[in-house]
Amino acid sequence: MTIDLSFTPTARLRRLALVAALSIIGAVVTAQGLLLVLAVVPLVVLVATPRAQLPATAVVVTRLSPLRCVEGDELVLELEVRVAGADRVGAELTLPPQTEATFEGGRVSAATSPGGTATTTVRWLLVPQRWGRHRVGPVQVRVVAGGGCYAARLRLEVDDIVVYPAAGALARSVAPLELAAPLGEHPSRTAGSGVEFAGVRPYHHGDRRRDIDWRTSARHGGVFVRQYADERAFDLVLVLDTTVDAGPAGRSTLDLTVRAATGLAQTYLRSHDRVGLVTFGGPLHWLSPAAGPLQLYRVCEALMSVRPDQAERDAGSVGFGLENLPRRMLPSRAFVCLVTPLLDDRPLEVVQLLRGRGFSPLVIDVLTSEPEVADRSPAHLAVRTWRMQREALTVELGTLGVPVLPWDGEGDLTGALLHAMRSVRPTTRT
Amino acid sequence: MTTAGVPRPVARVLWRVVVVVTAGLCALVSALPDPSRPVVVAAVVAVVAAMVSTLSGTPGWRPAGDATVALVAVAVLLAAALDDSDLRPVQVVLAGPLVLLLVTALDRGATAERGEVTVLRASAASRLATATAATGAAVLVSVTAAQQVVPSVTLVLVGLAAAVAAMVVATRAHRK
The missing domain is CATH 2.60.40 (Immunoglobulin-like)
Known part of the structure; x- marks a missing residue:
C-alpha cells in the first residue's frame, strides 16, 4: 500500500x-x-x-x-x-x-x-x-x-x-449409564452390539455362533454366549450463568465458565455426542443440541458473545426465559450441566426449573476468588456472611440431589463428573 | 491499551542521562575558566531545566526541552560575550556539537518515552556526516573570528550580513 x-x-x-x-x-x-x-x-x-x-x-x-x-x-x-x-x-x-x-x-x-x-x-x-x-x-x-x-x-x-477459549475441565468423556440416543461411543447399561464385554447368558435360538463363550460353556455343561454393552450417545446441555464476571481478568468467573463450556463441548463432540448450549445472565441465547465438528464452531461462536448484562441482572428472575425454552432444546434424558459462580440465588432458581422439567442437573462452581478485606473490618463481616450464604446455597442444592463440583480452571473434572453422573437420579417429568 | 516495545527502561534512562550530562557539559564549557555571576546563574538554571525535562516525562518533555536548549544557548552566548580570554573561541566551538547532541538526546528521549520501536534507521555514517561538516564549519568561522584584524564597521557589517544570509538560506530551505 x-x-x-x-x-x-x-x-x-x-x-x-x-x-x-x-x-x-x-x-x-x-x-x-x-x-x-x-x-x-x-x-x-x-x-x-x-x-x-x-x-x-x-x-x-x-x-x-x-x-x-x-x-x-x-x-x-x-x-x-x-x-x-x-x-x-x-x-x-x-x-x-x-x-x-x-x-x-x-x-x-x-x-x-x-x-x-x-x-x-x-x-x-x-x-x-x-x-x-x-x-x-x-x-x-x-x-x-x-x-x-x-x-x-x-x-x-x-x-x-x-x-x-482454551478448552479445559475434561481429559476424556464420561457418561451416565442411562443413555437415550442410539449410535454413540458410550457403553450403556443395556446389552447390545458394542465391543465392551457385559456378561454371559444361556444360548437362545438365533444367537450368533461366534458369540458363544466356549470356556464358560465347557465349565457349566451348557451353551453360553457373551453379551456386549450397547454403545450409545447422549445429549449434553450446557447452561451457562453469565450474570456476573467476578475475579481477576483472565481467571474471572466468566473466563472459567467459557473455558469449561468449551472443554466439555469439545470432549463430548469428539465422542459423537450431541451438545447444546443455553446462556442466561445477558440476553437468553440457546443452541439446540447437535453433533459434529461444526457444532463446536457454533458453540465457540456463541460463547464469543456472552457478556454480563446489567439490565438482565436488575430484572431479577431468570425463570421466564428458561421456562419458555423450546422442547427440542432440552431433549428427554439429556444431561444438563449448569456452570455458575453461585453468587446469588439464580442458580437455585434454574435448578428448580430444570428439575420441574424432569432433569437432574449437575452444577460446576467456577468461583475461585474471594474479596480481599482486612481482618476486623466491617467488610470482613460482610465477606463472612456472603461465604455462609454460598455454603447455604451449596447445601440447598445438595438437598435437592444436585452435585456441586468446584473447578478452578486447572484441574480435571473427569473423575468427579463420572461420579456425579452416575449418582444423579432422574426426576419425574412434569 | 498497552503498547508493544515497552517497557524500555534502559533506553529511557540512557537518553535522560545523556540530556543531563550534555547540559552539564555545556554549562561547564560556558562557566570556565573565569566564571561570572550571570553566566553561572544561566548555566545552573539550564542544568535544572535539563533535569526537569528528564523527570517530567512525556507531557512536559517538549516545553522543558525547549527551555533547556534556550538556556544552554543563552549561557554559552553570555559567557562568550562577557569573557574575552584566549580559550573562549575553543569553548564556543565545543559548545556547538554539544548543543546538537543535546537537541538529539531530547529528541531520542521523547521517542523512548513514546515506546516506539525502531523499524528502519539510516546508516551511522550518513547521520554523522552533517554533524561533522557543521563542526568543521564552526571551527572555520571560529578561526576566522579569532584573526587579529583592525576592527572596522565594514568588517562587522559583512560578518553580520553573512550570518543573516545564512539564516535566510536556512529558512528558505525549509519553506513549503
Whole structure:
C-alpha cells in the first residue's frame, strides 16, 4: 500500500532554529563575531537537510496471521516498510487487552533496491491471553526525515482476531449409564452390539455362533454366549450463568465458565455426542443440541458473545426465559450441566426449573476468588456472611440431589463428573 | 491499551542521562575558566531545566526541552560575550556539537518515552556526516573570528550580513 507522506516540523527543527536565532541576535546586539560560531552548527544542519529532499511516499504493508486462534497461541504480525531517504522509521503497536507482544527486533529481511530504497520487514509475536473478538492495532508509523527535522505519521489499521477459549475441565468423556440416543461411543447399561464385554447368558435360538463363550460353556455343561454393552450417545446441555464476571481478568468467573463450556463441548463432540448450549445472565441465547465438528464452531461462536448484562441482572428472575425454552432444546434424558459462580440465588432458581422439567442437573462452581478485606473490618463481616450464604446455597442444592463440583480452571473434572453422573437420579417429568 | 516495545527502561534512562550530562557539559564549557555571576546563574538554571525535562516525562518533555536548549544557548552566548580570554573561541566551538547532541538526546528521549520501536534507521555514517561538516564549519568561522584584524564597521557589517544570509538560506530551505 503506497501512502503519501505529509511531513510536519519536529521539535528538533524548532530548537536548532532557536539556537541559531539567539546566536545571531546576540552577535548583532553585542557586535561580537565570536557569538556567530554557535549559530554555525545549527545553520549548517538546517541547510544540509532541506525540505525538498523529504520522501514523498512510503510503501507500508501489515500482515497478521492467523486471524483465528486459541488462547495462548502465537500470532505473527509483520510490518513491511519501504521508504527512500528516511532517517528513521519508528512503529508503535496498539494491542488488545491481555495480549503479550514480543518485538522481534532487527530486520528479518532488508534489501536495497537499485533505486536506493531500503525495504525492511519486522515482526511482532502476539500471544492473546483472553478469549473474545479483539482488534489488533492500529500501528502508528512515524517516518523521520530531513536530519530529524521533519516527521510524518501514518496510522495503519491491522485486523480483527477471534480468540477461542482454551478448552479445559475434561481429559476424556464420561457418561451416565442411562443413555437415550442410539449410535454413540458410550457403553450403556443395556446389552447390545458394542465391543465392551457385559456378561454371559444361556444360548437362545438365533444367537450368533461366534458369540458363544466356549470356556464358560465347557465349565457349566451348557451353551453360553457373551453379551456386549450397547454403545450409545447422549445429549449434553450446557447452561451457562453469565450474570456476573467476578475475579481477576483472565481467571474471572466468566473466563472459567467459557473455558469449561468449551472443554466439555469439545470432549463430548469428539465422542459423537450431541451438545447444546443455553446462556442466561445477558440476553437468553440457546443452541439446540447437535453433533459434529461444526457444532463446536457454533458453540465457540456463541460463547464469543456472552457478556454480563446489567439490565438482565436488575430484572431479577431468570425463570421466564428458561421456562419458555423450546422442547427440542432440552431433549428427554439429556444431561444438563449448569456452570455458575453461585453468587446469588439464580442458580437455585434454574435448578428448580430444570428439575420441574424432569432433569437432574449437575452444577460446576467456577468461583475461585474471594474479596480481599482486612481482618476486623466491617467488610470482613460482610465477606463472612456472603461465604455462609454460598455454603447455604451449596447445601440447598445438595438437598435437592444436585452435585456441586468446584473447578478452578486447572484441574480435571473427569473423575468427579463420572461420579456425579452416575449418582444423579432422574426426576419425574412434569 | 498497552503498547508493544515497552517497557524500555534502559533506553529511557540512557537518553535522560545523556540530556543531563550534555547540559552539564555545556554549562561547564560556558562557566570556565573565569566564571561570572550571570553566566553561572544561566548555566545552573539550564542544568535544572535539563533535569526537569528528564523527570517530567512525556507531557512536559517538549516545553522543558525547549527551555533547556534556550538556556544552554543563552549561557554559552553570555559567557562568550562577557569573557574575552584566549580559550573562549575553543569553548564556543565545543559548545556547538554539544548543543546538537543535546537537541538529539531530547529528541531520542521523547521517542523512548513514546515506546516506539525502531523499524528502519539510516546508516551511522550518513547521520554523522552533517554533524561533522557543521563542526568543521564552526571551527572555520571560529578561526576566522579569532584573526587579529583592525576592527572596522565594514568588517562587522559583512560578518553580520553573512550570518543573516545564512539564516535566510536556512529558512528558505525549509519553506513549503
